[in-house]
Amino acid sequence: MVRSHISISNVVALIFFLVLHIIPSVQSTTATTIDVWPKPRLVRWAPQHQLSLLSPSFTIAPPYDHPHLSSAVARYLTLIKTEHHLPSSVNNPSTATLSLPPPQPLQALHIMIHRLYAPLHHGVNESYTLHIPSDHPTANLTAETPWGAMRGLETFSQLVWGRPSRVPVGVYVWDDPIFAHRGLLLDTSRNYYGVGDIMRTIYAMSANKMNVFHWHITDSHSFPLNLPSEPGLAAKGSYGDDMQYSPDDVKKIVEFGLDHGVRVIPEIDSPGHTGSWAEAYPEIVTCANMFWWPAESKGEDKLAAEPGTGQLNPLNPKTYQVFKNVISDVVKMFPEPFFHAGADEVTPGCWKTDPTIQSFLSNGGSLSQVLEKFVNETFPYIASLNRTVIYWEDVLLDGVVKVDSSILDPKYTILQTWNNGPNNTKKIVDAGYRAIVSSADYYYLDCGHGGFLGNDSQYDQLVSSDTASKGGSWCAPFKTWQTIYNYDITYGLSEEKAKLVLGGEVALWSEQADPTVLDSRLWPRTSAMAEALWSGNRDETGKKRYAEATDRLNEWRHRMVSRGIGAEPIQPLWCVRNPGMCNTVHASI
């Protein structure tokens, strides 16, 4: 992480020793740590660590006239007063007591904001300073914007723990994210997630100081978005009446995002991944509902990267009529200035099934020209609605079907990379585009569960083989939290080019995910990226800090679970209680 060294210094872990009443059922006295995840850029402690009780009348002031900040303040006040977090490393929480005589209880957290009406856009200032003095009953949180104040409130909430609630005093925190774009992609087309699932995910993101919910709304499998101008798309293309997002649902989610400092970027993927559009408009979609891999054919004749099939037909004028209605509605529903237009995995075989495209090709046209026509018709339209367009890298880097970079003005275009690790990031920024990194090798949370296709003979083997040992799915293996944590998204770039990397996004594609596994697929692995993009993955000496991060992430996972997020465990509780004892020796020999 090139830029992670700049301001991290003297980041010291805050250690409290909980004096436990030793009773027969309890192991010996345990030392434990209270931490903030993601780790702030700078934390300074008074020489002697001290705790103060939180006054029962503790409050957060002043009441700002800002709908989203007010909502956040109310939420954090409740959380701070009722959470009573106890570290999982403590054996018998009921017996934990204060180790030092507390000074006077903390009465208030005072918030000072310089630019109250700064909108939540890309690059908005999210920095804050938090000072909890040891000699005064009021703490101070100073931020440039309400969004920075929300980050500081989260930090404060994580410092409060125990019953009765206590908080360290003599603490100074300065914090500011390294990367401005810290996102999570959720695919709600392959399987449907309820509004509550999405809101819980945004809530968890804000606890991890993430700020972009990339909503991959539609795909070939279903079209769950109910659009006023094109009601037939969801009516016919969704999985059912009870598996749609109404305009009110979207409004609720967007507002919830703002209340949590999380931007909601919609993705309407096209021209590929549009099979579901064909339920309402079969005439604008090529190869819809065909078997994805024709018998006896080679890989290059596939109709889609995976089932199901379907691509918008750029040579049919009706396509643009429907497309523009869709985009116009979506832009109205999502105030966010970025818009994701997809453009990944355009598959030659699908377009080749269409007679119009066939005749265009036999008259000397190319598939890339077909795509260019589509982009030339749609990109300026989206840009005209004051949107910066995000495309998947394929639009420029695909081996077969791609457009010339001259038609994509870098001023209005951002490319999201997913293939080929650091190499494609470099290609994108070298071409002058801003990049969002979602490398499948590091950030794809769905990988490692094997293939989802039926009738797959590679899983019928009684002797080991190489494909079997790799798990059979294209992006295996499973990305462990350490894999995610250690990825340097600006690896190999000059300092100048690295500035074009806006940040990263983990991605949960839903072939093998739905609400039953949402939380455990996302968390705590997403927390690993959240910290790496917020304050980096290295310590003050420049060494990767994944070893010490293990114990902190165990604790943070425990706290997320108690906050209602079903994060999966990364180690036995024994390891949590015995920090360092479950490390491998690999790194030290």
Place this chain on the structure above:
Amino acid sequence: MVRSHISISNVVALIFFLVLHIIPSVQSTTATTIDVWPKPRLVRWAPQHQLSLLSPSFTIAPPYDHPHLSSAVARYLTLIKTEHHLPSSVNNPSTATLSLPPPQPLQALHIMIHRLYAPLHHGVNESYTLHIPSDHPTANLTAETPWGAMRGLETFSQLVWGRPSRVPVGVYVWDDPIFAHRGLLLDTSRNYYGVGDIMRTIYAMSANKMNVFHWHITDSHSFPLNLPSEPGLAAKGSYGDDMQYSPDDVKKIVEFGLDHGVRVIPEIDSPGHTGSWAEAYPEIVTCANMFWWPAESKGEDKLAAEPGTGQLNPLNPKTYQVFKNVISDVVKMFPEPFFHAGADEVTPGCWKTDPTIQSFLSNGGSLSQVLEKFVNETFPYIASLNRTVIYWEDVLLDGVVKVDSSILDPKYTILQTWNNGPNNTKKIVDAGYRAIVSSADYYYLDCGHGGFLGNDSQYDQLVSSDTASKGGSWCAPFKTWQTIYNYDITYGLSEEKAKLVLGGEVALWSEQADPTVLDSRLWPRTSAMAEALWSGNRDETGKKRYAEATDRLNEWRHRMVSRGIGAEPIQPLWCVRNPGMCNTVHASI
């Protein structure tokens, strides 16, 4: 599956066509299938498939005087009358109607049992026949034992669906498991699971006609079992007062198992995997609480296969005093005639830290002799309590520390295999022992999530490497349901030797699992083994049937979710609604 061909013939899928009122929000008329999982050995339908409504006064009779059967009957009666299952392949369930004019409603299911008091032991007859006539309002379930009747009740419950409830008539089912031992191992030591989690798991097992809950209760990480004769073990070795199983908890679980036709086999692993015993008795455990892999040392000097460490010391007489108290209590708590005594992964480095063992070795003794001493002191004791002892294969097949087969009488010994696929199964049965198959290559449900160790530099790589591509954990990749389904546990054995294979068990070790992910790690993958061991993994022509099983498993997963089991999805809903469309073409070219 050598024995799977014998009696499978004419197993025909029951297909109902639901006539849907076509309304604008619904896709076109959908054909759907009602199925039973695991697929019965034989199902015969009347020439024309017909449905009958279930009478509102439907009942199951007669009331047998059998505590567990009565409990099961009451449970199934409620389920049958209230479930109103609708296949997930139906778009708009509210509009599904009967396709044929129903005959008179079904009034009753009559049960006939030949041997009412047959105990639920290994090999008990679980066969049943179920006949739902088309010309009479009473169905008949005939079984040799109550346990077979429970299997038949489950089948009947899966045939009922819809609102109002309906059931196919003119149906005859004959069923009988191929393998007698169909189990699931859960490790409650590395992480703790509540009694409710265990009961939900047993409930799900019974829905899948599985019959053995292998409870890996204790290990090095925690000792959650509260024993009357040795209360200190749990008091000091559990994760806390709220993470223990009391004798009443065990009784509840054992009874719940009997109510569901599931035996509960306890495992007290020893002499390895006993670090938690050291909290109460440090003097009987070697190398406890030491770092598991001494710095600068090679793999062969490790103190344990993984953290944490600790092995019972066979040269300390006190060991046997504690051990016998433990076993004596456990045998009283678990009526089951099988007892699992562990004996896996005895690690040389751990015993070598002990001065007594060191001097035994320097006087010409061997580590295998140390283990033989332990087995000679403990095996006859367990056998004397009327228990058949199950050991992990290591006790005989370990490369370094193992006993001579002469001291393990095959009459009282069963070996559970986990290494080396079919090869070790063959070694076990060739040596004359009965085998339970839990091959890590096929049946370990925890694999594929990467390593759980902290500070692991293999996950800090910005270029691909072979270890990284395999996911880094010893038993990667993730075992997909197809991998599990296709495994033939008697592969390569003669018909005679195959009879020594009692069955199989999937295993969930809990390094990276706890209640947050329990259901999704277990289901529906465990269902794949459940069917393969019940009725086989091949169709009547002998061809592996995983292709058609995909659609059936999608449906069964959906039904398990609606029954409260958080099974993970294996495909997008689009694939469920479009059977066969998400198959790979691999098998057909």
